[in-house]
Amino acid sequence: MVNRASAAVPIEGGRFMVIGGASLVGSATTEELLARGAAEVRLFDNFSFGSGDAIAHLKDDPRVTVVQGDILRLHQLLAATEGLDGVIHLAAFMTLSMDRDPWGGLDVNIRGVQNVLEACRASKVKKLIFSSSNAVYGYGPGVKGDLVEETPFFSVGAPPAAILYGASKIVGEQLCRDAYRRHGQDYVVVRYSTVYGERQHYRAANALYIVETHDAIKRGERPKVIGDGSETKHFVYVGDLARANCLALAAAATDVAVNTSGPAPVTTLELVKLVAELSGRPDLEPLLVEPDPGKVRLTSGGAFRIDHSAAKAAIGWEPQVDMREGLRRLLFWRDRNTV
Numbered sequence: 001m002v003n004r005a006s007a008a009v010p011i012e013g014g015r016f017m018v019i020g021g022a023s024l025v026g027s028a029t030t031e032e033l034l035a036r037g038a039a040e041v042r043l044f045d046n047f048s049f050g051s052g053d054a055i056a057h058l059k060d061d062p063r064v065t066v067v068q069g070d071i072l073r074l075h076q077l078l079a080a081t082e083g084l085d086g087v088i089h090l091a092a093f094m095t096l097s098m099d100r101d102p103w104g105g106l107d108v109n110i111r112g113v114q115n116v117l118e119a120c121r122a123s124k125v126k127k128l129i130f131s132s133s134n135a136v137y138g139y140g141p142g143v144k145g146d147l148v149e150e151t152p153f154f155s156v157g158a159p160p161a162a163i164l165y166g167a168s169k170i171v172g173e174q175l176c177r178d179a180y181r182r183h184g185q186d187y188v189v190v191r192y193s194t195v196y197g198e199r200q201h202y203r204a205a206n207a208l209y210i211v212e213t214h215d216a217i218k219r220g221e222r223p224k225v226i227g228d229g230s231e232t233k234h235f236v237y238v239g240d241l242a243r244a245n246c247l248a249l250a251a252a253a254t255d256v257a258v259n260t261s262g263p264a265p266v267t268t269l270e271l272v273k274l275v276a277e278l279s280g281r282p283d284l285e286p287l288l289v290e291p292d293p294g295k296v297r298l299t300s301g302g303a304f305r306i307d308h309s310a311a312k313a314a315i316g317w318e319p320q321v322d323m324r325e326g327l328r329r330l331l332f333w334r335d336r337n338t339v
Helices: 024-035 052-058 074-080 095-100 102-123 160-183 205-218 238-250 268-278 309-315 323-337
Strands: 015-019 040-045 064-068 086-089 127-133 145-147 186-192 194-196 224-226 235-237 256-260 287-289 304-306
Touching: 015 024, 024 040, 024 052, 024 238, 040 074, 052 064, 074 102, 086 102, 086 238, 095 102, 095 160, 102 127, 102 160, 127 160, 127 238, 160 186, 186 238, 186 309, 194 238, 194 323, 205 224, 205 268, 205 323, 224 268, 235 238, 235 323, 238 256, 238 309, 256 309, 268 323
Parallel strands: 015 040, 015 086, 040 064, 086 127, 127 186, 145 304, 186 256, 194 235, 224 287
Antiparallel strands: none
């Protein structure tokens, strides 16, 4: 990890762009940037996955500009990055999308990152924050113990889409390292666990489990637990990630990757029971079901612990919102914003 004063980008008075801004993390990160005094936030999105609903509450702020564009079109990025202090790059195919369209996913997750880096270089953007994933450690029985930033990639026995996703994030991280080596492009990689929170969508494999469980409970159905319920999952509340993105911009750290996850893991059975309790239906006994081999689901489980010490040392971050409180906020929002 490198620390130098010039790598720190103050939020207050700064001009920033969130790529993939019309998203769960994008909307929360924009809120955090505005709360910290950003002078301008551009939301860059092609709206193939993003939604206008996710950012509807932000459009009246005069500091927010929505730019419809595609990271595979370099000329659009070049125009959009002019005059910026920092860029937060969130746009990507996730595991479920990668399963449906692996070639498209690799294009977005690799060539798209290279385009973002080239635009940052050409526009002299001071710092890039790249959203990566704990998928860079792989999947399966080889992923165990304490996951630190130097933990290698494991792939044996995992679904191809999950491995393609994790591998594409590894390549994206290395492209950031290469841009730093070649051009001095400051960056911080933030490795997310499964994100959940207000404005939750139906695209992420593990977070989908939360919203589908809530939907079933609202219909009066017994919630399903895939497997025996003992598998451990790793989630992080979206507000904690928004804070991590801003801290990474403002920190002196550069040329570093850090883990970000919630305060503690949760088993699938604990998760389902918690959703039922917070939905007011603790009487609905979970139903154990066998995993569907035709679906890519619940990909980030494992007997491991995600170590956050590097994030605390590099950018001053650690998780604050536990699973119960985060789920309470998510379900409160869903009950008021979904039919």
